[in-house]
Amino acid sequence: MSDNSLGRSLVMVSFGESHGNAVGVLIEGIPAGTEIDEKRINEWLARRKPSTSLASTKRKEDDIVEILSGVYRGKATGAPFVAIVRNKGYVDDFYSFAEEGWVRPGHADYPAYVKYKGFNDPRGGGRFSARITVGFVIAGAIAEEILKPLRIEVVGYTKSIGPIECPDLDIENARKRYEFETRCPSAEHDALMQEEILKAKREGDSLGGTIRIITGKLPVGLGQPVFSSLDSELAKAYFSIPAVKGVEIGAGFRASKLRGSQNNDIYVLRNNEITTLTNNAGGILGGMTNGQPLIATIAFKPVSSIYKPQRTVNIKKMEEGILQLKGMHDACVVPRAVPIAEALTYFVLADMALRGGFISER
């Protein structure tokens, strides 16, 4: 309802900067009595931690949630929930280039400086850091709990990293994603992806990739029509993750090449229940779930902060130059983005479940 909020019946407002006191989230609309388990939230947070393998940033983020309001004796009270994670383990010195006026190619540095007249917090990217997704993940943990009565499970996995692409997996095979460094639950592709990341890392470069989101069968009718269609809200949420440049539902861009007779998912009856023979729709028709699994694919550009020297400009001095970054930057954020994409999917589904009366606030 505001610039930094997502959702309508379940609303989260994201706040915090990378090197400020804390990052966090405020959530309204959690039904009173929902179990709020700090341990479970911390498990979610652990999933977005940098990999212990060589592939990732050296910044240590031992993120432990602190709940400030909205919980009493382990249950949601119905009042606004606020939770934070304190920022630590960062080094401001790495960001002297920003103070000097150098803007990173491909990063928000330049538009943020103009938009906020230089008042934005430049340290660690400030508000434009992937660190703010800590709040998204906390919200996802809550949303997962809210959705329990509907038995909704969301699974995301790394579908590709750079040129390495894993085949489509069903939810059973994808579920073990967190046992793999790259969150690609195919041992073979996980190994290839790790290799690719390490190679890019050695070269001071970075990689993009894609994440696939799948769910089990969903109730029919989640999603409001037109501007609050389920696909609209999911896309809005996914594009809020830093580095996302594309979103597909179901067959996505591939569907644009198909004939209607090929793309339409034929309805059939199985055990007196309506189901479809295919799922090109990715579970969404007219902005609403049709009962089939939700399928979404999210494209991430390669991380813009690379160690290779890059040409750029200094916006304070208005001169060109070469920027050589220091600091702690992931060579590939895709594996860390898996729990973030899952969290946002849970959140949007929970909001829709509440909007549509699938879960009662009473």
Add this chain to the structure above:
Amino acid sequence: MSDNSLGRSLVMVSFGESHGNAVGVLIEGIPAGTEIDEKRINEWLARRKPSTSLASTKRKEDDIVEILSGVYRGKATGAPFVAIVRNKGYVDDFYSFAEEGWVRPGHADYPAYVKYKGFNDPRGGGRFSARITVGFVIAGAIAEEILKPLRIEVVGYTKSIGPIECPDLDIENARKRYEFETRCPSAEHDALMQEEILKAKREGDSLGGTIRIITGKLPVGLGQPVFSSLDSELAKAYFSIPAVKGVEIGAGFRASKLRGSQNNDIYVLRNNEITTLTNNAGGILGGMTNGQPLIATIAFKPVSSIYKPQRTVNIKKMEEGILQLKGMHDACVVPRAVPIAEALTYFVLADMALRGGFISER
């Protein structure tokens, strides 16, 4: 701010059903004094009319806007603007299958029936008809006017239809899109696409395609961070257009295959202005415009209503059967969606310009 609304400082609420009394739009936040030209709105509406060539639906939609409020002597008053277009030229008889309980594969019929407990208006798809985009187009015409002081131009064109794909065009070459039946401003590809549509039409089938949106240079800093990033809001808007299954900004999915050193758009100075050597970002960094042209690509699935007989189920009788549609269905909606996509782009940019104070309400 509601399920059927888009925008925050400039807000549109879409209303109407395909075969109801009218379709229309309510808009709040138009700065007082903005010129409102009915003739211009009707020109916009004419662009989404069915093609006079054989490629399109036979439904005659001679859409003329009627303004109900918010305008005095040709200028916006600052009060809510409401405009409608009366529905006519349709035949309800074609929709007896819906009353009987047959659901079209690939269409919203089934989830809508469940969600609204059978109370939704099924005639012509009701609320789930592309006809509701009449309101989007009216809003686009207003938004274009609001943006005049910022000299913002939005151009969309048909990038592909089925297997036929037109190369990337710059805004100068794309501008003449409305001189072509398919809205693909390349005579060669326009001809191939027309052929492809006619072929699908003859076979009782349908085609999807993609639309490319491009703009001229934009002011820096349009777009709010995180959940109201410009890409989030554009994606939300685009996914509200019926049949959209994918959205890309800039290099989109292609960016996921690139290295950071390839994808980052290098900043340079030209005439003491900051610009970039490439535009893989599609003009958006950190959710804000970086001054370069906006580039977006939108994927449309093929129309689900086809004349070929299809297997499906009857949700009232819970039995399987074959559905043979009558009525007036486009074989390909992509050409008609070009002004719709343009309109939503203008609208989102105008909302962002107002949110960010680029245009004053005073």
Add this chain to the structure above:
Amino acid sequence: MSDNSLGRSLVMVSFGESHGNAVGVLIEGIPAGTEIDEKRINEWLARRKPSTSLASTKRKEDDIVEILSGVYRGKATGAPFVAIVRNKGYVDDFYSFAEEGWVRPGHADYPAYVKYKGFNDPRGGGRFSARITVGFVIAGAIAEEILKPLRIEVVGYTKSIGPIECPDLDIENARKRYEFETRCPSAEHDALMQEEILKAKREGDSLGGTIRIITGKLPVGLGQPVFSSLDSELAKAYFSIPAVKGVEIGAGFRASKLRGSQNNDIYVLRNNEITTLTNNAGGILGGMTNGQPLIATIAFKPVSSIYKPQRTVNIKKMEEGILQLKGMHDACVVPRAVPIAEALTYFVLADMALRGGFISER
């Protein structure tokens, strides 16, 4: 959610100007299947018509609703409902003073001119006319229907006009309010009030008054805490009615003179149900209903448009002068505001019932 909207789960957006094409309302959130009876809406509209006695304006407002969307076969479809009433029976000539730049003392003319830079529609007060409450009344008729499962009845009556004040009435005695010209359901006070209005009218002057709203017993827990408390939302709604200058809940200002031991409503058990011995709270504690009847009182200033010549200024010429109004102005709007206040009360209660899950959207 926008400047011209009220409510969150049930949302109305008011639109229209006094002498424009139409006044109306857009409503989102009506549960699919809610009965929408045009006849019933027209009955509601008839209640806000000018009195046929001498007391009221000569403008003939034969208001008949036209529904544009959201209804199919007499039931709400779940899609946005839009209804309008065409404006007629007015004479623009009476408003030449406004075009010339004279501003009525006590009227919105002056701030509206400044705020909208002269682009607001001045005819008949434009957006600042009581005529826009036509939309409120339509919304009230719908809200009454939505609340049917909760058996909620709202009754308003004229509590005072100028110096004439009617004693407190219970809902049984107040229910016959529409049988009285002044909407004061005490024959004695109705007569005195009529006399008072006619006297003011003869003198080219106007009168204010108060309206009391009462309900039967309500479910416990309607109303959200803090900024969406039931009293907050009611006050917001009531202050949107032109000429309102004060709102009280329960004992209101009188409560400020009482001791806690006098003002606290003592809880007792009656037939194993919790009730209170008094109702100083007016049925609201902590922003939520406590099960007792809602009681609210609304103060209206006298109509600002009077026939007596008044000193004022011309904002175009920046000079002082004497303004002598022509046209059709009520000497007292309080009787006509009774259905308006009732309508807004129904609306706020219906919104709260939906927000709190008292009525399911499913």
Add this chain to the structure above:
Amino acid sequence: MSDNSLGRSLVMVSFGESHGNAVGVLIEGIPAGTEIDEKRINEWLARRKPSTSLASTKRKEDDIVEILSGVYRGKATGAPFVAIVRNKGYVDDFYSFAEEGWVRPGHADYPAYVKYKGFNDPRGGGRFSARITVGFVIAGAIAEEILKPLRIEVVGYTKSIGPIECPDLDIENARKRYEFETRCPSAEHDALMQEEILKAKREGDSLGGTIRIITGKLPVGLGQPVFSSLDSELAKAYFSIPAVKGVEIGAGFRASKLRGSQNNDIYVLRNNEITTLTNNAGGILGGMTNGQPLIATIAFKPVSSIYKPQRTVNIKKMEEGILQLKGMHDACVVPRAVPIAEALTYFVLADMALRGGFISER
């Protein structure tokens, strides 16, 4: 935009419970570059502290703000601002009656228990404690700073406590309110009010009262029409303060007794500026400021938590009984509510200034 939020361009979301970890506020829409002075916020917070005289609660609230986000080097960054105050100095033991099921007459205990199915935090009233206004006061301090360019000053003072009423004061005389224990800036009435409070306190009882809000001259046109009229938004805000039962703008209920010719504020020219001879409108016409000082009056009921034994019911056992409260309760909250009412007035005015473009976000 949500149940716990106030404002649209400047949005605050209130959070926290009386005996939880913290109370606080999230604010969106603070223009980047706005000075954020912690010392100033703490000064504001000090004004709502309990009086050191005998008149007030014994709970020690040494409230020091902690800013979590949105500020860099003493200036707002444009990102969401979150600030908290830790809760301390309370004793949970005093609230065993709540756990047992006894509900205080006149308090939110009963409806809150029903609405939240017993999951609400009952300690200290939880979410329904006046302690949550800590966040309102922080927001007021920020809003005051935002309004600096418009030179807007808001002054509140205690107008009455129980039967003691202070005459109307102009802003010059009211400004020294914080030098008086009761916030009534008339030494004579301050003394009488203190006496009255001490008397009630000795008797285990409590007192209500009224607060008057006045401002200096305001810009013309602050406030949006209809549901976001300035009076609507102020009333909504004021009714969110615990214990408020009435709100008047300008002459308020007194206006309902006047003739139009008496109540209308005559426009005159003074030094070529438009002003009025009287201010019955309280500075608001048609929901917008007319340039005159804003005048509002707010009625507070007596505190419901009194030490006198009271009859009530136990909602867990469904039986009647006598409740004797312990703990720390103010005998009169009116003096402490003065900065709260001022803060909300600043906040609503700042929101309106931003909504209307009086202050640019750029």
